[in-house]
Amino acid sequence: MSTLARLAGFGMDFGKGWPLLAPTMPLSQVVLVCRASASGTWAATGAIEQWRRRSGMSRINVLGVVAVAASPRRPPRIAAERLALLRGWAPQLWRVGWVDALLAADDPCDVGASPDVEALRSAIWQKVRPTPEGRR
Template structure:
């Protein structure tokens, strides 16, 4: 599974580290699918800011319109809070729109302790991320079992 940032600073490396599975693809675009790997499993990551949700909307729209859905299995979008405050209205509206376009939209709250950690695993796994881990693990493994 690939964690892909919709923009720089989305929180991909922190999420991948804390969740403990999947590969951090950064924000380089979509993975290339090759015959040994006929389908890529992807979770997009964005911040709950105006620019972060705009980037996520663009990435999902690109996936929807490009025909990539046959080779890239988009499991959903993780929206990581950009601050401890409530998300701006425009970001909330875009997330509401995205919820209708993707299989799942997950929200991860702000964790102030992560700002001072050299390694996010030193902080421990916050409850939001533990729930995210369980949900994605279930999705990916249920899908694998059904395709056997």
């Protein structure tokens, strides 16, 4: 399980398995996660473009993209430009800042969730929890 999924308390890391889903999953609520680096944002823009074209992805509902800081510095210009594209293409773009303490932690839960992760958890939970009428 990824650090972000452990800190958020829900989710599953499919790694680089996009867009493969288990056959038993009827409709999958998906949040794509990338590093705010050139290669990370390149992969995310490709995944979002596939989803936008709906290339065999009728069962996938992308809720948004999470860009996790790759360092304590601002992202490089190419990554920032791609994040701007993602902001327009994806239903939502969330940013999670750098947390230096996670580098030395065996278990990210020992460090705890940053305010960015807490806000992300709340935002995603609002999108996926059932409404009182039972709809999503």
